[in-house]
Amino acid sequence: MGKSIEAAVLRQSGKPYVIERVILDAPQEHEALVRIEACGICHMDIDGPSLCSLPAVFGHEGVGIVEAIGAKASVNVGDRVILGYGSCNRCPSCMQGHPFYCDKSWEVTFGGRRLDGSPTIRDNSDSPLHAAFFQQSSFATHAIVPDHCLVAMPADVPAEVGASITCGVMTGAGAILNVLDVKAGETVLIVGAGAVGLGAIMTARKAGAGAILVADVRDGRLEMARELGATATFNPRMGAMHEWVMAQTSRGVGKLLETSGNAAAFEDAIASLRTGGHMAYAILPSPMEEYTLKPMPLFEKAARFEALSFGNSVPHDLYPKMLEWWQAGEFPVDRLISTFSFSDINQAMEHTRTGDVIKAVLLMEATDAE
Ligand SMILES: [Zn+2]
Numbered sequence: 306m307g308k309s310i311e312a313a314v315l316r317q318s319g320k321p322y323v324i325e326r327v328i329l330d331a332p333q334e335h336e337a338l339v340r341i342e343a344c345g346i347c348h349m350d351i352d353g354p355s356l357c358s359l360p361a362v363f364g365h366e367g368v369g370i371v372e373a374i375g376a377k378a379s380v381n382v383g384d385r386v387i388l389g390y391g392s393c394n395r396c397p398s399c400m401q402g403h404p405f406y407c408d409k410s411w412e413v414t415f416g417g418r419r420l421d422g423s424p425t426i427r428d429n430s431d432s433p434l435h436a437a438f439f440q441q442s443s444f445a446t447h448a449i450v451p452d453h454c455l456v457a458m459p460a461d462v463p464a465e466v467g468a469s470i471t472c473g474v475m476t477g478a479g480a481i482l483n484v485l486d487v488k489a490g491e492t493v494l495i496v497g498a499g500a501v502g503l504g505a506i507m508t509a510r511k512a513g514a515g516a517i518l519v520a521d522v523r524d525g526r527l528e529m530a531r532e533l534g535a536t537a538t539f540n541p542r543m544g545a546m547h548e549w550v551m552a553q554t555s556r557g558v559g560k561l562l563e564t565s566g567n568a569a570a571f572e573d574a575i576a577s578l579r580t581g582g583h584m585a586y587a588i589l590p591s592p593m594e595e596y597t598l599k600p601m602p603l604f605e606k607a608a609r610f611e612a613l614s615f616g617n618s619v620p621h622d623l624y625p626k627m628l629e630w631w632q633a634g635e636f637p638v639d640r641l642i643s644t645f646s647f648s649d650i651n652q653a654m655e656h657t658r659t660g661d662v663i664k665a666v667l668l669m670e671a672t673d674a675e
């Protein structure tokens with residue numbers, strides 16, 4: 306028996322979302338049905354139509370309360386949870402505790418179905434929609450989520466704070482802790498001050514980095530970066546970033562996080578590395594831009610280039626850590642948040658696209674419709 310819910314459906318690229326009454330499937334054995342309290346908006350939702358077929362229900366930064374469970378689910382009805390990214394929970398990487406390297410990563414994220422091929426959402430005329438986006442599709446009042454993707458969330462954390470740490474901020478935090486392994490006193494360059502970059506800045510400060518260099522083409526974002534811990538900032542509209550980095554460091558940086566997804570910034574970033582430097586690449590590249598990855602500059606510097614998946618983070622480890630830091634006042638992620646009601650999803654998407662909000666979070670109203 307399915308459940309009648311409301312979901313924001315995108316039927317055609319470039320057209321507005323329409324909130325439709327749709328049917329959400331009942332949870333399978335290892336799934337939970339979660340009533341969504343809040344869901345963040347991210348550029349991967351905006352790029353959704355180029356990654357996933359339409360009509361679709363996007364949304365992958367959900368927080369909510371478990372309302373129903375399958376027979377073997379590892380969570381309980383009433384649990385408050387943050388939804389993690391999808392993984393198969395079966396492949397060797399998942400079994401080794403590295404779900405970010407899941408063999409089925411692309412399929413569970415953008416496949417539009419459960420891994421067994423079944424749809425989770427049907428529309429009013431009983432046609433399946435492309436859903437299970439990141440195994441959640443949480444631009445909706447309710448979502449079906451595999452139990453292994455659910456992380457407990459304390460009752461006293463506001464829903465929008467929980468939603469804001471899930472994807473971009475976790476990616477930035479994971480890049481600093483798990484990949485670049487930034488230590489006290491070290492220098493790190495962070496390119497791009499969106500949710501990923503700002504999450505990385507807060508984490509680098511928490512890790513005691515000596516110098517946190519930040520570049521972004523938006524002066525407002527650089528101001529926010531300084532407030533959150535950047536020690537020096539640069540706007541690449543003023544010139545070549547690598548020249549600024551060389552002036553700051555004399556030899557280039559050993560640890561660099563690229564989060565801008567911009568082709569020109571990419572080459573400038575490689576030129577900013579010192580010999581033996583490590584560049585982490587954390588963001589979906591813009592599908593509209595041509596990249597030229599020239600091996601010579603990397604070879605000359607014996608540099609390490611590493612593409613990341615969710616900052617190589619495990620939500621069960623990193624969500625509780627970030628929330629503890631937030632509660633201790635050491636991770637002011639609330640500074641990034643602007644909330645919108647679910648019915649204003651189109652405005653929230655537009656503000657995200659233009660960049661005049663950093664982390665838009667939709668707040669869903671509780672409905673009791675069956
Ligand atoms: Zn995201």
Ligand SMILES: [Zn+2]
Nearest residue numbers: 393396399407
């Ligand atoms: Zn897997």
